[in-house]
Amino acid sequence: GRRKGNSVSTLGQEVAAKLDMPVGDVDAILAEHHVSTAAVPAVAARLRLRSLRFTALKTLTGVLADGTETDKGHTEEVPVDFSWNFGVGLHGVGSDKNLRGKSSITRILLWALRGRCDLRDDVRDWLRHVELDFSIDSTDYRLRFDAVDGKAAGTLERQHATTWANVGSFDGEDEFEETMGSTMMS
Numbered sequence: 001g002r003r004k005g006n007s008v009s010t011l012g013q014e015v016a017a018k019l020d021m022p023v024g025d026v027d028a029i030l031a032e033h034h035v036s037t038a039a040v041p042a043v044a045a046r047l048r049l050r051s052l053r054f055t056a057l058k059t060l061t062g063v064l065a066d067g068t069e070t071d072k073g074h075t076e077e078v079p080v081d082f083s084w085n086f087g088v089g090l091h092g093v094g095s096d097k098n099l100r101g102k103s104s105i106t107r108i109l110l111w112a113l114r115g116r117c118d119l120r121d122d123v124r125d126w127l128r129h130v131e132l133d134f135s136i137d138s139t140d141y142r143l144r145f146d147a148v149d150g151k152a153a154g155t156l157e158r159q160h161a162t163t164w165a166n167v168g169s170f171d172g173e174d175e176f177e178e179t180m181g182s183t184m185m186s
Helices: 010-019 023-032 102-114 121-126 173-185
Strands: 047-061 075-085 127-136 139-148 151-160 163-171
Touching (some): 047 102, 139 173, 163 173
Antiparallel strands (some): 047 075, 047 127, 139 151, 151 163
16 A cells, blocks of 8 residues: 555565554654665675784693693793784685684684674683784775783774774773674674
């Protein structure tokens, strides 16, 4: 049906059927609250990782830095300086042994992209600094954050011609997640 020259929306019809209300009333309520009833197809954005770098101070217990087992009471702090420049195409992380950091690298990437951390507490405590360069479509971004006592504080910048503009600064996981979420959603 039609009402006041406008066609009744499919969303209005679905809601009206669920609530057992007149379709025109539902469309009027949706319009009053500025709820769009037009379906807009999503536009896919291309995310490309450019580089990942992180530093950490890893605490080893019962093992030496070269992986050799030793006295179970032995502890050693080993600096980690990881860097990976991504080329074009599909990338993977692999090792012929367990406990080499494959999952940690992936989770650090996800933390940087989402702003929400799901690393194990001990691994999160090792991290000191994370840098991720990436692009969304043709726009380049630079993310830098320090991880102190498991808390992230840093900045996200977007490139404009030859300069970098601050997209957002954050101090804590909620602000970090908000900064990355609003960037990814837009």
